[in-house]
Amino acid sequence: QITLRESGPTLVNPTQTLTLTCTFSGFSLSTTGVDVGWIRQPPGQALEWLALVYWDGDKRYNPSLRTRLSITKDTSINQVVLTVSNLDPADTATYYCVHSRLWFGDLLLFDYWGQGTLVTVSS
């Protein structure tokens, strides 16, 4: 079965860079149509889509955060890494890793989620 797990620091100082790792199993990020991405949710607030990387290496970013985000994949070890630079307390949120699959024209968007990791930005 498909599982995703986020890992990274729980507390980060303002202005620093956050590095989050998604380790997944049950699928390959080399399979056509598959992508892995990141979504965050500040406490008590709505979901916000951040970025994704496709099976072919193509990447997409939230236009509002584009200059601060970077996503990479290492297919050999089933990991996707997200970095968020120049952190601000407003970046405090639960960060989720998600799987999607385009299958014969159907897009199963964010069909599997990690349990999420709460990151607090504070000095």
Add this chain to the structure above:
Amino acid sequence: QSALAQPASVSGSPGQSITISCTGTSSDVGSYKYVSWYQQHPGEAPKLMIYDVSKRPSGVSNRFSGSKSGNTASLTISGLQAEDEADYYCSSYTDSTTYVFGTGTKVTVL
């Protein structure tokens, strides 16, 4: 990109039907079939309930249905049950080849 507009809250009695709207623009909801809905219970990760406007993933109750008209998508929950009390979010593909979520709706079962 601006968040899709959803009502902050919707409520209904057990057994009733409720509908949650998700209003976007011709740059997202209005132009693509890639509209999805998610259910989130407190302290849990969201769960995919509807994809491609109206399709249900395996295991999702047929009490949940989706539709779209113009720039507005809708999620209908029929035969409302206590377990349906949760937050619901829509999402859509956009002209920028990115994704955007809705503002979220809290469903209360009276």
